Amino acid sequence: MNDVRTVRAFIRSRGRGPTSWSDRYVSLFALTVAAAVLADPLTGAFAKLTAISRQVDPSRLGAGIALVALAYAGFLSLARRVGPVVLPAADAAWLLRSPLPRRDVLRRTSAILLAVSLASGAALSLALFAVLAGSAAHGTLVLATAVLVGLSAAVGGMAAAVVAQSSPTWESWLRGAVVSLVVAAVLTAVAGSGPGRQVLTAVTPTGPGRQVLAAVTGAPRSLGATPAGLSAAAALLLVRQAWRALGRIHVSSLLATSTRAGHVAAAAVVMDPGALTWAAEDNHWRARALRSRPWPALLSRGAPWARHAVSAPLALAWHDWRRLARRPGRLAALLGTAALPALAAQAQGGLSAVAVAVLAAGALTAAAVCTAGARRDGEDPGLARLFGVNPRAVLAARALLPALMSAAWLTFALGVLTVTGALTGSWWLLGPLAAPALAAGALRMARRRPIDHSMPVIDTPSGAVPTGWVVWAFTGVDVAAIGCAPMLYALAVQPPDTGAFVTAQAVSGFAVLAAFLLGAKTGVRRG
């Protein structure tokens, strides 16, 4: 028995008792029941997926690969952000700063990371199989390749993130890999899409462009033992590197990630998702070097044109503009996601419900990321009281930026859908007209109260539904959905002439924003 085991055994002995046969029986029984319950739906879903995959049009391959690449980039980014090596608060406080061997202290965390990687790898394999199966003749070979590549990518990616935690060089490589994945996903999507294919073919009818397309389309056939073997070998090498790096990870890095994980755990315990975003936001600004700039002259109190009642709320709302301008990378990434609805439509062979859902969620997200000021004042009205500006006027001023951002995002997304052939006509007009309703929804979301866990839990045939969560999740989405109803209906039925829907959307968008601003509770919240 090594030292860490002795310590852990001691801690266990002071907490709960040793595992009894009855505990083991209950665990085994629970696993058996879970397997029995999940086996049938999982087998059914897999069979369905296989059947659908066989009918997949190979021309959708580009979009599918792009989505898988984006998901993998998201996995790597999340691993980087989380740590990925973290410890529970008690271990970080006591075991980390002790003479115990670092690698032994981290053994349990390593096992959890491996389990998470394998689970993520399984999901990645399934997605890869769904994408590749339709365009290959040998289903079993594709399945084996997808499983091997998926698992290797996830395990190798996690291992690389572990190494990056102790090495700035690896950290920059990993960041570069994430960026490269996103760029590759975009290029694959463009090359695989209708216009992209036409452009490449027109430019180089028999040259490299056509060869690229041919390679992309023919990729599944060429995928086989070699790439799978290479990825597995690379993953093994990375795991070996990660195991070596575990002993070298600096205590400050582990303490920082463990503190962050502690915030996440605390937010999960009180079930306040907003706390997570504030923790990330505050960490970001704490690490940034900023340069103070004066407030724009037009919004300052000395401006000759502006009456105080107008300039003061606008000056307060300018904070959101400045915050957004200080994160150009995030802004570019946000605008880049406007291509996702088109990608989803392409992967599914048309404007499906999923693509419309991605469009709606993306437009609301574009508005919601510009409401930090309203969120701050909603949660802690201390500064709002200190400024003493009319809250309704401030709310109206704060609607401008989310409206502008959601208008830009939605117009761009609808434009891409039109260019890629998923829509025909002047659909982009709906973008600016839906923006006021999206801004109202985003501001309502920003001002919502924390989840009320005292609300009743309703028993339904599908399980218990905590109404506090449901009310919290739909606050804001409700107003946006009502305000965007004409656009959503038009996207569902896709009429040949959108004129009437454009008019209806203009009316509903502005009416919902006006009603929201007039009806919003303006009393500064009791703090």
Next chain:
Amino acid sequence: MTEPIIVVRDVRVELGGTAVLRDVDLTVARGDIVAVLGVNGVGKSTLLRCIAGLQPPASGELGVLDRPPSDGSGFWRDVVLVGDEPAWYPGLTVQEHLELMHAVHRSSRLDVEAALGLFDLDKRRDMAPATLSTGQRQRLSLAMALLRPSLLLLLDEPERGLDSAFRSRLAAILTEYAAAGGTVVMATHDLEFARDARARELTLEAAA
């Protein structure tokens, strides 16, 4: 005595069925500085919250600037409350928080550069408030409160986190504010600071 700014008569406050304040009387005139003293839990902060309209009393009379206190923008145009540390706006520096305060008010008591100098924040002007020490963040709160125009300043333990040298300077700043016609009511544990500010002392007794 000149016209009263704050009138508190027989005010009683209960929290969770327990009396926190009982039969409290206080009259504050324009230009006064009042230091509310007492042991922990005696109700100093609760009294300030009552005057700020954030805690309705169970009984008694309460008037601030000739009207009942209300948690609305009209009230906060005249009254400033500095209590717990506020949540700072993300992405703004120390100087920009002061610039923002300067921009939203028709007139200011101080310009931004003067406020940065007076509160010893000029070397921290480009930092995010979250990166400052506790005392520096308290200075920023006070700088924002004293930069804008107001008639009444409510301060809950303004000395929190401040070094002794700056406490003396703050006492002088508050004396100057009162001399210019402002009124200050502050809850404090620092008797020396209260005396430096030439404050009238009000010691609360435990209600329970």
